[in-house]
Amino acid sequence: MRFRDEGDAITYIFRSLRRLRDVERGPDELARDVTPTRRLLTATGLLDAAGAREYAVVTGSKGKGSTTAITAKLLEHLGHSTGMVTSPHLVQYRERIRVNGRMIPEADFIRILDDLAPEIDRIEAEFTGTQYFSPQGIFLAIALQWFNEQEVTAAVLEVGRGGRFDDIAVVPNRLSLFTPILLEHVVQLGRSLDRIAWHKAGIIKPQSFAYSVPQAAEVLDIVQAEAEALDAEFAWIAPTDMAELVRRTPEGMILRLGRYGEMALSQHGIYDLENATLAVQGAGNMHGRLSGVPHASEAYVEAIRAGLADVRWPGRMQKLQESPAVWLDGATTVRAARYMLESLDGDLRDPVIAIIGTPIDRDYRGVYQAFAPHVSRIILTDSAINPNIRFPAPEAALAAARAVHDQVEYAPNLATALDIARRAAEADGTVLMAVTLPLVGEAMLLYGLTFEQI
Incomplete structure (x- = not known):
C-alpha cells in the first residue's frame, strides 16, 4: 500500500x-x-x-x-x-x-x-x-x-x-x-x-x-x-x-x-x-x-x-455549550450575520460577546457593522490553517471594527478568542462565533467533536 x-x-x-x-x-x-x-x-x-x-x-x-x-x-x-x-x-x-x-x-x-x-x-x-x-x-x-x-x-x-x-x-x-x-x-x-x-x-x-x-x-x-x-x-x-x-x-x-x-x-x-x-x-x-x-x-x-x-449539519447555528451559551455559525457575509442574529432573536442573554473571523474577500466591514449594535464586545481572530483563505491584517480589521464599536480586540487564534469570550460572558451571557468554515472546524476540535455519522 x-x-x-x-x-x-x-x-x-x-x-x-x-x-x-x-x-x-x-x-x-x-x-x-x-x-x-x-x-x-x-x-x-x-x-x-x-x-x-x-x-x-x-x-x-x-x-x-x-x-x-x-x-x-x-x-x-x-x-x-x-x-x-x-x-x-x-x-x-x-x-x-x-x-x-x-x-x-x-x-x-x-x-x-x-x-x-x-x-x-x-x-x-x-x-x-x-x-x-x-x-x-x-x-x-x-x-x-x-x-x-x-x-x-x-x-x-x-x-x-x-x-x-x-x-x-x-x-x-x-x-x-x-x-x-x-x-x-x-x-x-x-x-x-x-x-x-x-x-x-x-x-x-x-x-x-x-x-x-x-x-x-x-x-x-x-x-x-x-x-x-x-x-x-x-x-x-x-x-x-x-x-x-x-x-x-x-x-x-x-x-x-x-x-x-x-x-x-x-x-x-x-x-x-x-x-x-x-x-x-x-x-x-x-x-x-x-x-x-x-x-x-x-x-x-x-x-x-x-x-x-x-437532518444533522454540524457547525451551522450549532449550540456548543449552555453556560455561557456558545453558538457557532459560518456567518461570513452581511446577510449571514443578520440571519444568525435573527435566528437567536429573543434568546441572546447579556453580555453578548462576538468572535468574528471573516476573510478578506468578504465584506468584513459590513459583517462587523451588522453585529455591532447587538453585542457588548467584539473579538477578531483569524487562522492560517487554510493558506487559500486570507484575512485582513489585524491592524486593518481592528480599525474597521473600532469604527462601529468601542469594545474591540484581536486574538491571535480561536482558542484564545474563545477563552476571552467565555470569561467575559460569564455564566449567564452569550458567545457568538461567526467564523469562516476552517475556524468552525477548529471550534469543533476545541470541543472534541467529530462527525463519523450525520
Whole structure:
C-alpha cells in the first residue's frame, strides 16, 4: 500500500497544488482547468459509471452545504442509497465523502486512492507551467468509486466556490440547485454579481432541471439565460412558496410548508427555511426519476417530514455549550450575520460577546457593522490553517471594527478568542462565533467533536 494513513494520503492529494503556493493565481476561467479530472474519471471508467445514478449539483454563496445535506437526507428517507460530497470539511478530510450520512472509512479512502494514484501520476507527468491536479477532482474520483462500491443510486454534490470551472460540475447532473448568490471571491469569480452568477450558472447541463431560491434580478436573468441556452427547465421558488417559521424549539424549528403542513427541522438557522424548501423541491425532482413511493402518497409526505427532522449539519447555528451559551455559525457575509442574529432573536442573554473571523474577500466591514449594535464586545481572530483563505491584517480589521464599536480586540487564534469570550460572558451571557468554515472546524476540535455519522 502506497499510503500509510489519511495524513499521508492528503499530502499526496494536495502535492500538485502546493507546488504552486507561491504563484499568483488569477480568475478561475484562467487558473482552473477540469481537464485532468475529466481524464482521470474517463481513464478509470468512473465517468461512464456516473451516468447510472441521479446527481444534483448545488452552488451558491451561502447555504450550499446545508442544502446538500438536507437534500441527501430526504433522499435517504425516501429509500435511496445516497452519496454526498461537500467541502470544506470541519475536522477530517474524509467528511467530504459520505454515503447515507456515514463518512468514508479511512481504510477504504486509502485503498481507493492507492488504486487511482498510478493514473494520477501519469496525468501529472504531462503537466507544464502552472498546470496542477485539483484536489477536489481527486476527492471526486474517490467519491465516485466509493459510490459504485456502495451501490449509491442518488448523489448530491456541493461545488467549491464557482461552478463553471469547478471539478464537481464534470458529473452528468440532471438537477442544479442554486442557493443565494452574493458578491464573493471577487478575485476568482469577478467583481460584479452578474459575473459571479455566470460562473455559478455553469453547473446547468443540457435538457436538465434547475431550481433556485429568490435571487437578485440580475442573478435570475443570468441563470435563466443559461438554462434557456441549454434547453433546461428552470424554476425559481417565490418567497410566498417558502417554508414559514412557526416556532423555535430546543431541537431546532417547527416550520410550515405546503402540503407537508407543520413539521420539525432539526436545524436552528433561520436561513435553513430557504435551504429546506429548495431541498424538498430538489429531492422530489430526483425521486421522480428513481423507483420508490409515489409523490402523491402519504408515505412520501411522511418520508419528507422524517428526513427534515433527522437532518444533522454540524457547525451551522450549532449550540456548543449552555453556560455561557456558545453558538457557532459560518456567518461570513452581511446577510449571514443578520440571519444568525435573527435566528437567536429573543434568546441572546447579556453580555453578548462576538468572535468574528471573516476573510478578506468578504465584506468584513459590513459583517462587523451588522453585529455591532447587538453585542457588548467584539473579538477578531483569524487562522492560517487554510493558506487559500486570507484575512485582513489585524491592524486593518481592528480599525474597521473600532469604527462601529468601542469594545474591540484581536486574538491571535480561536482558542484564545474563545477563552476571552467565555470569561467575559460569564455564566449567564452569550458567545457568538461567526467564523469562516476552517475556524468552525477548529471550534469543533476545541470541543472534541467529530462527525463519523450525520
